[in-house]
Amino acid sequence: MGLSTFKGGIHPNDGKNLSKDKPIKAIFPKGDLVYPLSQHIGAPATPIVEKGQRVLEGEKIAEAGGFVSAPVYASVSGTVKAIEPRRVSVGDKVMSIVIENDGQYESVEYPKHKPYKDLTKDEIREIIKEAGIVGMGGAGFPTHVKLSPKEPEKIEYVIANCAECEPYLTSDYRRMLEEPEKLVEGMKIILQLFDNAKGILAVEDNKRDCIEILEKLTEKEKRISVKALKTKYPQGAERQLIYASTGRKINSKMLPADAGCVVNNVDTIVAVYHAVVEGKPLMHRIVTVTGDAIADPRNFIVRVGTDYAELIEEAGGFKKEPEKIISGGPMMGFAVFDVHVPVTKTSSALLCLTKDEVAKYEPTPCINCGKCVEVCPGRVVPSRLADYAEHSDQEKFVKCNGMECCECGCCSFICPAKRPLTQSIKSMRKMVLANRKK
Amino acid sequence: MSELKHVSSSPHIRSKITTSNIMLMVIIALLPATAVGIWNFRVSALMHVVVCVGTCVASEFIWEKLMHKKVTVNDYSAALTGLLLALNMPSSATWWMSALGSVFAIIVVKQIFGGLGQNFMNPALAARCFLLISFTGRMTNFTYDGVSTATPLAQLKSGETVNILDMVIGRIPGTIGETSAIALLIGAAVLVILGVIDLKIPGSYILSFVVFIILFGDHGFDLTYIVAHLAGGGLMLGAFFMATDYVTSPITAKGQIVYGILLGILTGIFRLFGGSAEGVSYAIIFSNLLVPLIDKVTMPKAFGMEEKGAKGNE
Numbered sequence: 001m002g003l004s005t006f007k008g009g010i011h012p013n014d015g016k017n018l019s020k021d022k023p024i025k026a027i028f029p030k031g032d033l034v035y036p037l038s039q040h041i042g043a044p045a046t047p048i049v050e051k052g053q054r055v056l057e058g059e060k061i062a063e064a065g066g067f068v069s070a071p072v073y074a075s076v077s078g079t080v081k082a083i084e085p086r087r088v089s090v091g092d093k094v095m096s097i098v099i100e101n102d103g104q105y106e107s108v109e110y111p112k113h114k115p116y117k118d119l120t121k122d123e124i125r126e127i128i129k130e131a132g133i134v135g136m137g138g139a140g141f142p143t144h145v146k147l148s149p150k151e152p153e154k155i156e157y158v159i160a161n162c163a164e165c166e167p168y169l170t171s172d173y174r175r176m177l178e179e180p181e182k183l184v185e186g187m188k189i190i191l192q193l194f195d196n197a198k199g200i201l202a203v204e205d206n207k208r209d210c211i212e213i214l215e216k217l218t219e220k221e222k223r224i225s226v227k228a229l230k231t232k233y234p235q236g237a238e239r240q241l242i243y244a245s246t247g248r249k250i251n252s253k254m255l256p257a258d259a260g261c262v263v264n265n266v267d268t269i270v271a272v273y274h275a276v277v278e279g280k281p282l283m284h285r286i287v288t289v290t291g292d293a294i295a296d297p298r299n300f301i302v303r304v305g306t307d308y309a310e311l312i313e314e315a316g317g318f319k320k321e322p323e324k325i326i327s328g329g330p331m332m333g334f335a336v337f338d339v340h341v342p343v344t345k346t347s348s349a350l351l352c353l354t355k356d357e358v359a360k361y362e363p364t365p366c367i368n369c370g371k372c373v374e375v376c377p378g379r380v381v382p383s384r385l386a387d388y389a390e391h392s393d394q395e396k397f398v399k400c401n402g403m404e405c406c407e408c409g410c411c412s413f414i415c416p417a418k419r420p421l422t423q424s425i426k427s428m429r430k431m432v433l434a435n436r437k438k
Numbered sequence: 439m440s441e442l443k444h445v446s447s448s449p450h451i452r453s454k455i456t457t458s459n460i461m462l463m464v465i466i467a468l469l470p471a472t473a474v475g476i477w478n479f480r481v482s483a484l485m486h487v488v489v490c491v492g493t494c495v496a497s498e499f500i501w502e503k504l505m506h507k508k509v510t511v512n513d514y515s516a517a518l519t520g521l522l523l524a525l526n527m528p529s530s531a532t533w534w535m536s537a538l539g540s541v542f543a544i545i546v547v548k549q550i551f552g553g554l555g556q557n558f559m560n561p562a563l564a565a566r567c568f569l570l571i572s573f574t575g576r577m578t579n580f581t582y583d584g585v586s587t588a589t590p591l592a593q594l595k596s597g598e599t600v601n602i603l604d605m606v607i608g609r610i611p612g613t614i615g616e617t618s619a620i621a622l623l624i625g626a627a628v629l630v631i632l633g634v635i636d637l638k639i640p641g642s643y644i645l646s647f648v649v650f651i652i653l654f655g656d657h658g659f660d661l662t663y664i665v666a667h668l669a670g671g672g673l674m675l676g677a678f679f680m681a682t683d684y685v686t687s688p689i690t691a692k693g694q695i696v697y698g699i700l701l702g703i704l705t706g707i708f709r710l711f712g713g714s715a716e717g718v719s720y721a722i723i724f725s726n727l728l729v730p731l732i733d734k735v736t737m738p739k740a741f742g743m744e745e746k747g748a749k750g751n752e
Contacts, residue, residue, distance in 0.1 A: 006741075012451055091445070167451070239741060251742030324444045335445040356444045357452045364457055364513065365555035369684040374691075379741045381689060401740035409449030416455045417555075423447040 003205055004244040005230035008377040010410045012233060012331070014206070015168040019290045019297040024174050026301045027314050029101055033305030034086050034342035035061060035072050036094040040134040041141045042068035047097055053080045057107035058281060061097050064129070070142045070345075071132040074099055075283035075303035077106040089308075089327035089341045090334045096342070099305070110279035116189050121152075124193060124276060131275035132282045132345075137161060137236070137265030138328060140346040143272065146264070147193055149257035155194040156260035159245050160187055160269055162203040162210065163229060163236030166329030169349050171286035172266040174299045176203070176210040183266055184217050184224065186273035190264065191223055197262070199224035202245045206231040233331060234408040238263050240377050252404050267348075287343060289315040291352035293322035302343050308350055309339040322352040323359075331409045361418035372411035372421055378404045382411035386421040389428035394435070397428050405429060457554075461514035463634050467625035468521055468679065474621040475614035478582075479529035483614045486536050487524040493540035494520030501549045515554050519543050522562035525615020525675060526719070527569075530581045535573060539565040559726045560683045563676075563719050570719070578714070582611035591670040591715040594663070602662055605669040612671065619669040626678035639687060640677040642698025643705075644668065650706030673705065676718035686726040693729075693736035700725050700732075 037044040043065030055061060055074045062072040081100045085093040113119065113127060129144035149155060160183065164172040176183060187199045201218070203211050205228045218224045229235050229244050238256060241263060243249055248259040256263050264272075267285055274280045283304055290297035295316030302311065308327070312318065326333040327341070328348055339350075372382040380401045388397040405425050412422040476483045498516040502509045511517075523539055543565035548557045570577045580589050589611050590600040604610050608618025616622075629635045648664055657663040668674070681687065681701055688697050701721050708717020 010453075012453070243741075249742040249744065251740065254742065322443065324450060326448075326450055328448075330451045331449045333448055333450065335443070335448075335450060337442045337445055351450075353450070356446075356450075358446045358450060359444055361452060361456070364510070365553065367457055367460075367555045367684045368687075368689055369460070370689040370691075370694075373689055373738070377741060379738045381737065383689065400737065401743065404740040404743065407448075412449050413451060414453050414455070416453075416457045416460055418452060418456065420447075422449060426447060 003228055003230040005232055005235065006240040006243050006377055008375050008379070008410065009232040009234060009240075010375050010413055012167050012413060015290070016170050016173070016206075018168065019288050019299055020170045020173060022174075022298045024178055024286055024299045024301050025314075027303070027306065027310065028105070029076065029303055029306040029310055031101065031307055031310060032081060033074075033076055033078070033099045033101055033303065034096045034307070035074070035099070035305045036086065036088050036096045036342065036344060037062055037072065038094050039072065039140060039304075039344040039346060040070045041139060042066065042070070044095065045069060045072050047083055049080045049097065051080050051082060054078070055080060055099060057105055058110060058283065059108050060281070061099075064132075068142055068145050070134050071130065071281075072097070073132055073281040073283050075305050076101045077104050078102040087337075087341055088344065089336055089347065091337070113276060113279055116192065116276050119276070121193050124189060127276050128272055130281070131271070133268060133271045133275060134282070134345050135265055136267040136271065136285055136345060136348070138332065138346050138348060143264065143268055146262060147190065149255075149262070152194055153196055154260055155197045155257065155262055157246050157262070158187065158190050158194060158197045158199045159241060159261055159263045160199070160201045161236050161238075161241055161263055161265045162201055162207070163241060164207070164266075165204060165231075165233045165235040165237075166331055166333075166348075167233070168290050168351050169288050169329050170290070171288045171299055171348055173207055173210065175266050175270060175286055176207070176214065179270065180210070180213050180217055182270045182273045184214070184221070185277065186269035187224055188221070189272055189276050190262070190269065194262070197223075200245050201226045202229055202241055203227070204229050204231045204235055233410065234377060234406070237377060237406050237408055239406065282345060285343070285345060285347065287311060287347055288349040290349065291322065293318050293320050293352035293354045295319040304343055304345055306343045307339075308336075308341055308343065311343070311350055312339060312352070318352065320354045322354055324353045324356040326351040326353070331413070332407065363419045364417045366417050366419060369416060371414045371416065375410040375414050377408060377410065378406055380404055382421045382425065383419070385428070386419065386424040389424040392428075394428070394432055398432060402428060403432065457515070458513040460634055461518050463632055464629065464679065465514060465518050465521060467628045467634075468525065468615070470621035470624045471525060471615045471618060471675070472521065474608045474618040475525060478608060478617060479614055482529045485533060486527045486529065486531070486614060487521065489533050489536040490524035490527070490540050491517050491520035493537045494523070494544050497541050497544040498549070501545055507553070510554060513554065516544060519548070519561045522679065523565050526562060526566040526613050526672065528577060528580050528613050530579050530586075531569075531573075531576055535569055535576065539569045542568050555685055557685060558729070559723050560680050560686045563680055563723050566719050567723055580611035587611050589670065589715060590666060591709070594666055594670065595715045600666050600670070602665055602669070605666060610670075616672045616675045619674045622674040622678060626674075629678070635678065635682040638691060638694040639682050639698045639701075642695045643677045643681055643701045644673070646699040646702025647673070647705050650703055651710065654706065654710055667709070671709070671716045672718040676722055677701075681722050681725075686729060688729050688732045688736065690733065690736050690738055692738070693732045696732050696736060697725055697729065700728065
């Protein structure tokens with residue numbers, strides 16, 4: 001049987017060997033912790049603490065700003081030092097709560113919930129909402145919203161996104177290897193919300209060991225199966241993942257729920273487990289610190305709010321001067337000016353590269369080779385869309401399905417003329433969306 | 439803040455493949471055919487290669503200097519155009535015809551329309567057709583071993599028999615680079631293996647051409663006749679090296695197949711019913727003109743929009 005996949009995609013050098021065999025290590029932050037109030041899609045959270053107030057680990061410091069929003073919790077004990085705009089990894093300044101770490105790690109008493117089998121669906125949703133869980137794969141969409149579709153009985157598949165198709169990233173891999181039972185339990189909790197759903201753990205086949213472990217763990221689970229997917233970028237993109245796992249297709253206007261699917265990332269599902277079983281809100285995440293500039297690439301379990309610079313220090317510092325530092329993977333991550341930005345709920349990696357490949361090449365004219373069309377998982381024509389974008393031709397851009405682009409970056413990667421295709425398309429998409437809001 | 443790092447929008451990595459190494463690979467893939475051409479037609483073939491490549495590169499350089507544009511001769515595209523033109527010249531043509539053709543290819547067909555990627559016809563073929571029209575006699579006078587003879591395709595057309603083995607190896611009259619089917623196929627195989635070209639265009643071209651001559655060639659399914667048509671004239675050179683020119687072929691998979699079929703039918707019509715024995719060059723430049731139209735009608739359906747009436751985020 002061939003492995004499930006989608007049409008298009010690329011095979012970049014995956015760089016996972018750097019950190020793949022390094023067990024997850026816990027980090028205790030030394031400096032101040034910064035908690036941006038917008039670590040998710042939706043309304044920013046509202047602070048409920050004041051400057052000078054002492055907080056404990058696990059204490060809520062900001063309340064959700066609406067239904068599509070998520071609360072924020074302190075991940076250390078200490079004093080609120082300031083509530084002010086701070087630079088975050090995407091480059092903006094975002095209102096943040098700054099906490100001075102007292103090094104005591106004194107925590108609140110976590111609530112003890114009933115065994116999850118005895119909880120009602122609404123209770124589970126409420127726990128997840130209160131825990132501030134958001135999509136930890138990168139988008140940061142509040143999980144409780146995802147888990148509350150209009151017609152829950154129509155959900156047929158709950159898919160765990162264990163593809164981890166971004167090069168260099170190994171955080172999900174380590175999680176699956178070290179704590180697979182939490183992933184499976186988390187999946188069972190989510191399945192409890194959807195009576196007619198089956199659970200699929202969709203793993204790329206470069207993680208054979210994970211597939212074996214998960215298969216063994218789910219042997220007796222009638223509702224959960226493991227699906228091996230072909231190793232290819234962007235296998236973990238939501239639409240491509242749904243297609244590879246179930247054969248169903250959705251476009252940009254549809255939600256996974258329209259195809260009877262709910263998709264969650266590995267770390268998100270583990271966070272659900274922590275919230276429901278251990279009563280702990282979302283305060284930690286796994287971050288891969290890697291790249292050819294890092295002395296000792298590793299995977300860390302990090303308290304949200306920790307400064308990136310501390311992670312680099314823990315990974316042995318730089319062995320060579322990095323030219324580019326990326327928060328996230330090389331395909332969809334954000335390049336940062338400098339390392340003093342906080343880890344948020346959606347930071348999956350810190351990648352330090354000694355060479356900036358983008359700066360190395362100068363864009364040359366398009367030679368119409370069609371490679372971008374070949375690799376585009378969205379089946380659009382990136383070179384044309386980029387042309388329309390550069391000429392600000394919004395009408396043609398939308399007509400030629402420019403809004404179907406998922407910004408995966410395959411076209412820019414493959415382009416022999418080194419044209420910034422994804423970049424042009426991205427800016428145009430932003431413009432179209434902004435104009436629609438007017 | 440110490441020193442600021444580079445920032446740019448994702449993706450942050452790029453594949454190693456560049457325009458210039460694609461062009462270089464095509465040039466390398468043409469070397470077997472060039473070598474056979476030089477061995478076949480001796481020093482005159484070498485002269486045409488040198489004149490065409492030299493003139494093309496020089497024209498591009500001078501034009502870009504005069505126009506204050508960035509000089510792009512190091513992307514090898516001008517050199518490739520020169521080599522292709524040389525391979526499309528009969529060895530008995532004069533050096534100034536090669537030089538004139540090269541200037542026409544680079545200045546008129548390529549640069550005036552905006553340079554690399556902007557031309558709507560394959561420059562080498564457009565130049566060949568320009569020379570064919572301007573100097574019909576000299577451009578269709580083929581000599582082999584010092585004797586002026588008819589090409590196998592012309593012999594085939596007038597009902598004579600041809601030697602298939604000679605045609606496959608390349609011991610026949612014709613333009614410098616088109617005679618040896620085997621040398622061309624070796625080069626084509628290299629390009630396919632390296633992923634520079636795929637078989638969509640050449641495959642649909644050759645297949646539809648074969649079907650066409652079986653149907654209309656008055657020989658039915660006669661293997662000798664079919665092989666003679668495939669190995670004769672510019673079909674191999676055209677199908678693998680000129681029809682696959684990125685700039686002047688459709689961008690989508692479906693469009694490339696439509697384009698290949700169109701080429702096969704046109705070549706068949708020109709060869710069987712046209713005035714001259716050959717038709718590849720005209721078929722390709724004519725089809726080049728239809729590429730924008732083909733592209734327009736073969737735009738792919740976006741992912742998740744295949745179903746009838748599916749509305750995306752418009």
